[in-house]
Amino acid sequence: MNGNKGGHREGAGRKAIYNEPTKTMRVPVSRIVEIKKFLASNKKTTLNDVASITLINPSTFKRIPLASEKIAAGFPSPAQDYIDKTLDMNEHLVKNEAATFVVKVASLSMRDAGIEIDDELLVDRSLEAKHEDIVVALIDNEFTVKRLMVEGDKCWLKAENPDYDDIHLKDCQELLIWGVVTFVIKPFRKHK
Numbered sequence: 001m002n003g004n005k006g007g008h009r010e011g012a013g014r015k016a017i018y019n020e021p022t023k024t025m026r027v028p029v030s031r032i033v034e035i036k037k038f039l040a041s042n043k044k045t046t047l048n049d050v051a052s053i054t055l056i057n058p059s060t061f062k063r064i065p066l067a068s069e070k071i072a073a074g075f076p077s078p079a080q081d082y083i084d085k086t087l088d089m090n091e092h093l094v095k096n097e098a099a100t101f102v103v104k105v106a107s108l109s110m111r112d113a114g115i116e117i118d119d120e121l122l123v124d125r126s127l128e129a130k131h132e133d134i135v136v137a138l139i140d141n142e143f144t145v146k147r148l149m150v151e152g153d154k155c156w157l158k159a160e161n162p163d164y165d166d167i168h169l170k171d172c173q174e175l176l177i178w179g180v181v182t183f184v185i186k187p188f189r190k191h192k
Contacts (some may be wrong), residue, residue: 123179
C-alpha cells in the first residue's frame with residue numbers, strides 16, 4: 001500500500017436512490033423525521049430511464065457542408081477548408097424512417113457510455129439487437145436504457161455507471177428489446 005488516502009475508490013460514496021439529480025436544502029429540524037418518512041414511503045424501484053419517446057418526422061431538409069478530408073483532433077490545416085458536398089442529416093442519421101424514434105434520457109445509468117440526463121437517443125426499432133448494443137428495453141412496463149449482454153442462451157442488461165445495478169431477469173420477468181440505439185445527440189455547448 002502506498003499510504004495515500006482519499007481520492008476515488010471503486011464502489012465508494014453514496015449510492016443513487018432516486019435516479020435523478022438531488023439538491024441540498026435547509027429544512028426545519030422539527031420536520032426532518034417527517035421528511036425522511038415521506039421520502040422513504042415514496043421510494044420505489046424504478047427502471048424508467050426514458051423521459052419521452054418521439055417519432056422521427058424528417059419532413060424538413062437542411063443540408064450542411066461536409067469537409068472533403070478528415071481532420072485530427074487538433075488544429076486543422078487551412079487546406080481542409082475545402083467543401084466538396086453537403087450532407088442531409090436525415091439521410092445521414094435515419095436509415096429506417098418508419099422505425100426510428102428519438103428517446104430522451106431520464107437517468108445517469110449509462111453515464112460512462114457518454115449518455116446523460118436529457119440526451120436524445122436515436123433508436124431504430126427495425127434493427128436486431130446484438131451483444132454489447134446499447135438498447136431501449138421494456139421490463140415490467142418500464143423503459144430502461146442499458147447495454148445488452150448475451151451469454152449463450154441468456155441475456156442481461158449492463159449499466160454503464162457503478163452507482164446503478166445491472167439487470168438480471170428474475171423468473172417471472174420478461175425482457176422486450178424495444179429498439180437499438182444508433183446515435184446520441186447531445187450539446188457540447190450549453191446555450192443560454
